[in-house]
Amino acid sequence: MAAQLLEVERLCKRFGGFVALDEINLAVTAGERVGLIGPNGSGKSTLVNCLCGTLVNEAGTVRFEGRDLAGLAAHQRTRLGMARSFQLPRPFASMTVGDNLKVPLLYAVNARRRPALTEAEIGARCEELLTLVGLADRARRFPRDLTQVDMRKLELARAMATEPRLLIADEAMAGLSNSEVNDIVALLIRLNERGITVILIEHIMRAVMNFSQRLVVLVSGKKIADGRPDEVIRDADVERAYLGQ
């Protein structure tokens, strides 16, 4: 059996009286491409925030490569190899596109590398990543000059610059055209082929179905399905959640 990269057990998160996540169990194997879907308000982003340390879960455990992440801040989880991109791109607006990638190399990668990357090595890695996502010619531009799809690519490239083993892409395609969605899916598949496990949270079903080897469905904070995408979308509970009774 392949090693579990991420193990989530009985994860609970409440906001006052509202139960956002109710005993979520999830295991992700190294190298997998997992799609996570659910209607608005189903708890997808809350789950991502709990996994990445932005929110603290009240109960349950999250283990990454066998290590319990309880009490670890978001930046510590990033340094362990867990990266995320945000639903709305959050670039460092005062920095150039190239410098945006420098930050994770300086703070995430160099925190675990001995010897640390030199300035020249950091520059080379930034260039390599920008080429990978197709932004090499915009390295000296500022994020405000980028199109929406380029902003999404920058978001993914910055997450990639942390040299993650797990990438959680939170609605990386929202608001993009069909061809732009195809671009991002192709990019995520390329990243996965480099050995990075990817969890994709997405509403665009075409993208999710093209990308995912496994599909997990959340509804009202509960996991209602987990399996092969073609089987999951025919599941009666999933159909009910999306189409109503």
Add this chain to the structure above:
Amino acid sequence: MNSTRSGVFVLACAAVAAIVFAGARAAGNDYVFFAGYTVLQFVVLATAWNILGGYTGYVNFGTAAFFALGAYSTVFFHKFDPLPIPVLVVIGAAVSGLVGLGMGYLTLRLRGAFFSIATLALAVVLQTLVVNWNYVGGARGAYVIRPAEIAELSLPYIQYLFLIMLALAVMAVATARIVEHSKLGYGFATIRDDELAAEASGVPTLKLKLIATTLSGALMGMAGAPFPYFIGYLQPSSAFALEYAVNAIAMPMIGGTTSWVGPLVGALLLGTLQQITTVTISSAVNLLIVGMLLVGFVIIAPNGLIGLWRRVFPKR
């Protein structure tokens, strides 16, 4: 490469400082040293404020508290056992730096206006403590009698104080520049831009903010340490004066907050203008000028003079 550039920069600053000191002596008028001391003091305060307020985006309204802590540390030790001013500067920096660290721990989970209000509250609390602390003069104030000259250097005392503040200004500006171009500077900028994204990129935001509050507080304390010797009579209303908090914010805002140059330019321009106004019109007009300039800059150049420069002459 970076350390070589920083070394060259420090040397250049020291050379400029030497020229400034020689120029002031050549003027042959003590008033130049009095006015220059005040302007340089604002260079230190504005630069110190900018390390937290400009680089990380956390607006501190408590500049006067850190400045006063430095000044009252000096009063305390002057009464206890007078020490040389450079030693008092180190003590002032340590006291204010520690309070900065403590303030950071207590307040840095707050953001935006809430953090700013907390720093304002710190100034009020500290002023109340000082007003009620008899040993350092309490509400009635404390006299610090300074000698007429430094015999070892055969230097009039005001020139000695000017020289010390000049050295502190060089130190503050060099520190700000080194921080700005270092890994720390990148980290600070990410906090200003987006803390969530910073954490997701591996930046330990809380630790960096604590470094910023400590460093900023320490530099403000350094600026305050020689103040009792400069003014001769220190009372809470002069050490905790509104003008320190207002100027420390206005000067970087007018110069530009994202670079070490901004507070330097802002402090030199505004500080000099205030000194000229003081002798030509009235010292009471100072804060009015600051207010008017701030309103003007918010409309014409919201990113300060440096921002305006970059807009007019963008990098190719």
